[in-house]
Amino acid sequence: MNKRAKVTKAQIIEAALAVASEKGAGKVTLDEVAKVSGFSKGGLLYHYPSKEALITAMVQQLVDDNAASRQQLMAQGDDALSAMIKSHVHLSEQVQCNTAMAILAAAAEQPGLLNPVQQACRHLLCDINAESGDNPEAMVLMLACDALWLQDMLSISPLDAEQKDQLLQYMLRRAKELMP
Amino acid sequence: MNKRAKVTKAQIIEAALAVASEKGAGKVTLDEVAKVSGFSKGGLLYHYPSKEALITAMVQQLVDDNAASRQQLMAQGDDALSAMIKSHVHLSEQVQCNTAMAILAAAAEQPGLLNPVQQACRHLLCDINAESGDNPEAMVLMLACDALWLQDMLSISPLDAEQKDQLLQYMLRRAKELMP
DNA sequence: AATAATAAACCGTCTGGTTGGTACAGTAAA
DNA sequence: TTTACTGTACCAACCAGACGGTTTATTATT
Numbered sequence: 001m002n003k004r005a006k007v008t009k010a011q012i013i014e015a016a017l018a019v020a021s022e023k024g025a026g027k028v029t030l031d032e033v034a035k036v037s038g039f040s041k042g043g044l045l046y047h048y049p050s051k052e053a054l055i056t057a058m059v060q061q062l063v064d065d066n067a068a069s070r071q072q073l074m075a076q077g078d079d080a081l082s083a084m085i086k087s088h089v090h091l092s093e094q095v096q097c098n099t100a101m102a103i104l105a106a107a108a109e110q111p112g113l114l115n116p117v118q119q120a121c122r123h124l125l126c127d128i129n130a131e132s133g134d135n136p137e138a139m140v141l142m143l144a145c146d147a148l149w150l151q152d153m154l155s156i157s158p159l160d161a162e163q164k165d166q167l168l169q170y171m172l173r174r175a176k177e178l179m180p
Numbered sequence: 181m182n183k184r185a186k187v188t189k190a191q192i193i194e195a196a197l198a199v200a201s202e203k204g205a206g207k208v209t210l211d212e213v214a215k216v217s218g219f220s221k222g223g224l225l226y227h228y229p230s231k232e233a234l235i236t237a238m239v240q241q242l243v244d245d246n247a248a249s250r251q252q253l254m255a256q257g258d259d260a261l262s263a264m265i266k267s268h269v270h271l272s273e274q275v276q277c278n279t280a281m282a283i284l285a286a287a288a289e290q291p292g293l294l295n296p297v298q299q300a301c302r303h304l305l306c307d308i309n310a311e312s313g314d315n316p317e318a319m320v321l322m323l324a325c326d327a328l329w330l331q332d333m334l335s336i337s338p339l340d341a342e343q344k345d346q347l348l349q350y351m352l353r354r355a356k357e358l359m360p
Numbered sequence: 361a362a363t364a365a366t367a368a369a370c371c372g373t374c375t376g377g378t379t380g381g382t383a384c385a386g387t388a389a390a
Numbered sequence: 391t392t393t394a395c396t397g398t399a400c401c402a403a404c405c406a407g408a409c410g411g412t413t414t415a416t417t418a419t420t
Binding site for chain 4: 005
């Protein structure tokens with residue numbers, strides 16, 4: 001694959017993410033993505049042979065980005081759990097919205113398109129369990145962190161920004177104590 | 181409203197839930213629900229004037245059921261947090277799958293159809309905060325409980341049944357200690 | 361008889377996907 | 391250097407089917 005194709009594919013994914021976060025997960029259609037990206041529908045399907053392939057690529061990129069962000073924090077000395085919590089704090093609202101809607105779109109399209117996400121979750125859990133010695137509180141903290149953005153994804157979070165902030169700080173303190 | 185109408189409306193909701201959990205959130209269409217329920221599409225739209233109305237009713241019923249289940253536990257002396265955790269434990273897999281897919285369908289259809297769910301979450305949070313004296317660990321436990329079924333909803337849970345069971349037991353123990 | 365409930369055929373729009381084709385860069389033969 | 395050829399990238403037009411919703415007609419219930 002040459003450079004031009006790579007750029008185009010990236011632009012298509014970008015457009016798909018934009019559609020998802022601006023118009024909602026249910027509006028991610030080939031027509032709409034084509035319109036927003038500026039390419040034709042035929043062009044889209046040249047690079048991604050089906051809608052499923054497009055959504056899969058979209059999800060995969062988000063998973064990769066997330067993993068990279070956590071690994072960077074861990075390279076700076078953080079434990080896996082703290083890195084997860086911190087990475088949640090630092091993500092821009094736009095990125096979180098993108099992620100949320102993309103995942104929602106994938107889930108609605110077909111259960112199974114989220115397998116890469118599940119795999120990523122599993123890896124994260126293993127790391128955290130290994131570091132904490134299977135401490136259940138560490139697992140609870142990890143789940144709580146997940147809940148924060150899963151709730152945001154569905155716009156059902158009962159917490160306002162300030163409450164969320166305070167809670168994340170508490171979680172980070174507990175994480176530091178648990179992971180020596 | 182007539183008794184006959186009530187029964188029909190309930191059957192339609194039931195069929196919609198069945199479609200959602202068996203075929204996936206994205207496949208909840210009027211035609212499909214009509215086929216499964218045994219009524220015609222015209223019949224559906226007589227009782228629920230739009231797809232949106234149908235999905236709204238579906239979500240509302242789940243919210244009501246859940247609230248009822250928790251209130252029953254609380255009437256037996258449980259605190260709000262323990263009731264939430266216990267209610268998660270006791271729900272059948274079928275009900276959880278129904279709930280998950282219905283909510284997913286609603287979210288994909290239109291953000292905002294989940295407002296009743298958000299409101300329910302808010303109430304629950306208020307109750308738990310009031311009972312625990314704003315203890316952050318109680319909030320974390322609540323979030324973890326949410327995460328358990330949000331993850332199931334997307335089939336991205338990294339925990340197997342046994343791990344989940346043990347974790348819920350731990351959470352229940354902590355809840356009992358926090359809520360005297 | 362009056363009204364509530366259901367069915368069936370239909371409509372316009374949007375869906376994912378296919379088609380045949382164009383523009384163009386590279387390249388190998390003349 | 392021209393020519394012929396090849397593969398990549400893209401597009402406009404189109405298709406069959408599914409979609410949400412309407413209309414009209416028919417049957418039950420009261």
